[in-house]
Amino acid sequence: MSENASESAHRTPLYKNHVARGARMMPFGGWMLPVNFGSQVEEHHACRNTAAMFDVSHMTIVDLKGAADASIPSTTNRDFLRKLLCNDVEKLTGKGDALYTCMLQPDGGVIDDLIVYWRGGDDYRLILNAATREKDLQWIEQCLDAAGDQPELQLRDDLALIAVQGPLALQRFSDVVEQTDLAERLDQDSFNVNAIRRFGSSESGDWFIGRTGYTGEDGIEVALPEDNVAVLWDALHDAGVQPAGLGARDTLRLESAMNLYGSDMDESVNPYESGIGWCVDMTDDSREFIGRTALQTDQQPQGFDRQMIGIVLNDRGVLRGGQTILVNQQEVGVVTSGSFSPTLEKSIALARVSLAACNVRSATELLDQNCQVIIRGKPLDARFVRRPFYRKRS
Amino acid sequence: MAIPADLRYLESHEWVRENDDGTLTVGITEFAQEQLGDVVFVETPEIDLECEAQQPIAVVESVKAASDIYSPVAGKIVDTNAALGDTPELVNTSPYEDGWLYKIQPNDGTEYDTLMDAEGYESIVSSQN
Missing domain, CATH: 3.30.1360.120 (Probable tRNA modification gtpase trme; domain 1)
Structure with a gap:
């Protein structure tokens, strides 16, 4: 500061x-x-x-x-x-x-x-x-x-x-x-x-x-x-x-x-x-x-071509803005903001990906698909999910 | 806040305890955990990792941010706190005891005595508070 x-x-x-x-x-x-x-x-x-x-x-x-x-x-x-x-x-x-x-x-x-x-x-x-x-x-x-x-x-x-x-x-x-x-x-x-x-x-x-x-x-x-x-x-x-x-x-x-x-x-x-x-x-x-x-x-x-999608980290760690996203070892996008979700008790992030790089025609095709996020040089397992991560009861 | 007198410190807010077997236990201070906020993930170093002094070898992540943890001396990592895998919040609740991060075997046993003492660390904390 x-x-x-x-x-x-x-x-x-x-x-x-x-x-x-x-x-x-x-x-x-x-x-x-x-x-x-x-x-x-x-x-x-x-x-x-x-x-x-x-x-x-x-x-x-x-x-x-x-x-x-x-x-x-x-x-x-x-x-x-x-x-x-x-x-x-x-x-x-x-x-x-x-x-x-x-x-x-x-x-x-x-x-x-x-x-x-x-x-x-x-x-x-x-x-x-x-x-x-x-x-x-x-x-x-x-x-x-x-x-x-x-x-x-x-x-x-x-x-x-x-x-x-x-x-x-x-x-x-x-x-x-x-x-x-x-x-x-x-x-x-x-x-x-x-x-x-x-x-x-x-x-x-x-x-x-x-x-x-x-x-x-x-x-x-x-x-x-x-x-x-x-x-x-x-x-x-x-x-x-x-x-x-x-x-x-x-x-x-x-x-x-x-x-x-x-x-x-x-x-x-x-x-x-x-x-x-x-x-x-x-x-x-x-x-x-x-x-x-x-x-x-x-x-x-x-x-x-660029679309927003949600990401949940399967491995231990914390997603943060700026981290690179891989699909099949290819760079497909970047985390725009991430943190630890106190409600879900795992790390979540918003990300922007290139549909062309993912070889899909819409972000919907990516849902529940696996990806990797590079955190401190190491690719960690994650998956694409629908936004929002949380919806209030009724 | 109390700064334990029997420990040594780094400017980057790690504490260091000398054990009877000559190894050093390292954690982060009360001040550091307060600054970080709720800790949600700790990346501990690999066992047997050989490192230099002042090398970033671990990471403590809070909901807010990631923070590098440095080695106090040159040496080899001999143990890490497995409990942090499921309960990283131990760093918040018990920073000087249950929330320790790793143990290092120093290459040079006398280096511990050259680290900053509690009084030195106290002046750093008060200048940052």
Whole structure:
């Protein structure tokens, strides 16, 4: 860990709180964040079995506000997002609905992945990665300049963001809202989390609750004013929600086969080559989103030689990003991110392979086939498996 | 955290214990296991491996990262901790006892005395903490 990186890094409003709870802090994407609060594996299990909470205040929240006078119908922001994003915000038909999508380069390369929420009218909220913040904002500004109308961007650095995830997450959050004076600040109807649709959201004042997450469990992500976050965090802690760090967040998202930007994808690959072709919406022929032309090959999505697949290691060891994958002694691809899966108790990884090198026409043909992964110079036995590695019960 | 006074240390956070038969037992310190987090795999060296001092001969992998383990002296590997195969977490729960990694027979029996003592290691830990 570089001294400079930790000294110059931003601190979330919960920084002191984390240190007081004995968190191991490390710099990540320009922020000092907790890696774990003792045991990464225990935090992982807490999220799968009960409830865990994550401080994700480092993430970038950008609002696109509609006209101040809501009686004037406007589609400036919607039109802009339909061009900027590869998934189609036209799908967002219920107020509060969320959509997973990417921003693409004209050549189809992934600039970032993000969640967009529709807040009614012409109001949208984007939640972007922290490590890509400057690049993302520059890109959005650049696209704004090229757009005819001028949507208004609002950076919400004034908001903290926490994720409460796990089978008991909604219950524990409801208990806390009822039992603390937090409830007085809120419009109760907006905070009946059980009434929020999966992949929907609800808001009251500056509190915003999305039924979204990055763990593969049911749960919510709560954006709220910085001044309120410690009260909520401590109340959730007292209600038995396990604080969890970036370490558990990574193994949880890996088991659920959710990509990590910068590891599993970047500008050099498109969504089809990253296992997220499902978030590219080609339905509306007239929608010229950035990157569309490059992705519209006559044979897509199988037209792209590089495809994502899961790998499970049969031998003892740990799969890590960058390791080479062999089939019949030929190099066929590379591990994009790997770790030890606390739920499966074996090492798992996401990998990108060349179908041609594997001598197959689709990644499906590879499922359950053996391969080898080179770990510290030694080829170890592994096999290709379907993603995700873990799916929550019901 | 307590740093056992009867052991010697490497800057790379291995501890070394001198046994009655002249062999040296090597493991990683309490500080090192805390830094690494939950250990999920240990690759121990081959028995009879001959190595130089400061050579990476084992690997401890946590959920977070892989970490090389160095030999304290030149010598030959005479034993490894078989229990780590099924219970690598012993490195976390008992770093100075049940979580030992390997035993080495030094080529030069006097080299142990030249290794860093607990006081020296303590100053390294406090500078990194």
